[in-house]
Amino acid sequence: MLYENKPKTLFVKNTKTAEEHAFISGTRGDFITADRFVCHIPQGVQLMDLKTGNKDTIPQATQYVYAKGAKKLILTMGSNSEKTLLIRNINGTGEVQIGEVEKFEIDPSGRMLLYSTKSGSQSEICLLSLSGKEPETIVKNNAGTFSNLTWHANGKLFVFTQKTADKQDAGSTVYYYRIADKKLQRYTPQMQQKAFGDSLYVQASAPRLKISDDMQRVFFAMHSKEEPVKKKDSDVQIWNGNAKWVYPMAQKRKLFEKS
DSSP: OOOSSSOOEEEEEOTTTOOEEEEETOEEEEEEETTEEEEEETTEEEEEETTTOOEEEEETEEEEEEETTTTEEEEEEEOSSSEEEEEEETTSOSOEEEEEEEEEEEOTTSSEEEEEEEETTEEEEEEEETTSOOOEEEEEESSOOEEEEEEOTTSSEEEEEEEOTTOTTOOEEEEEEETTTTEEEEEOHHHHHHHHTTSEEOOTTOSOOEEOTTSSOEEOOOEEOOOOOOOOSSOOOOOOTTOSSOHHHHHHHGGGSOO
16 A cells, blocks of 8 residues: 555455555565465565464565475575575574575575675585585686576576676686586687687676576577777767667667677
8 A cells, every 4th residue: 555644555464354464665575375475674574474473574684585395485685796695494493594695596496596606706606405405516716706597497407607707808608507417517708719709709797598498408698799999089979860860879779789
């Protein structure tokens, strides 16, 4: 409900008994189980037992994901640039914290957690079974930041990219990992250059990777390398009166036509 002179309020109402619960300034509500409701409030994330009416607030939590298969609530604590993951049961027990997390993805079954961390120059990709086992390190090096973590629909493999550190337009390595045989394959910038020449590279912020249904192919976007801009003695712009776009808009649109 939106009000003119007080904060908007999120309501949860029992359709049989008409019992009602209010969450002031609540947003992004979700029934994660038949008797558990979770939403964002200004103080953090609030979890409610719909049978008892008890509310549990997790302060400073900025994001939540429910891993259905493992029946675990995964919460993001802290800023976007440096996050801590809090993994816990919905009743508040069994808390586990993972620090310095940059990206994370839960597998389709909701039983495995894939995440990347960065400490100083050291970057790492880890795989954690949410049943409580120790995480498995997939890659650990100081070659650059990991991103684009993507699971196959069957949860048997995943792919991700790693940006080459401290080199502009140097490209990204595409990784492919199969869980059953713990096989890791790499498609490096050097291999890409051999196939595509110097004009194309895999961009770190490229569109999301995709994996074929038969697990035999990975799809990714290639990005065109920009030619060095020649310095001019003046800021003169030459506009074409017959062009579809005026000069500033044409320059801006070029940013979206490279992949």
